[in-house]
Amino acid sequence: MIIKQISKFSSRLSYFEINQICKLKNSFWNFGMISQKRWFKKNVKKNYIHNFVKKDKEIIAYTMLRNCKYIKNYKKHSYYLFDTLIVKKKYRGKGYADIIM
16 A cells, blocks of 8 residues: 655646546535536646645545735735645545645
8 A cells, every 4th residue: 555645736637637536526526527527627727736645546635726816016926725625535534634734
């Protein structure tokens, strides 16, 4: 059993990883895989950061950071918006959320 914590930009995610993320999200928000993939394609930008914990080759915990910008006093600022924290049901309460955070 190999456990890894991985961070990647959206542009670096493989098709397989996107599929696993959508499947994990669908286990909590049951809208169907087609809807999950459509949402991912429409709303996730290339510079967002995806953090996940993999056990062997399976994604068991996931979070996303959105790179956002705002203007204050005519100056541009950027920040990361924390979005989506989900841990696969059978791995909850075992510290994987702590690893990913």
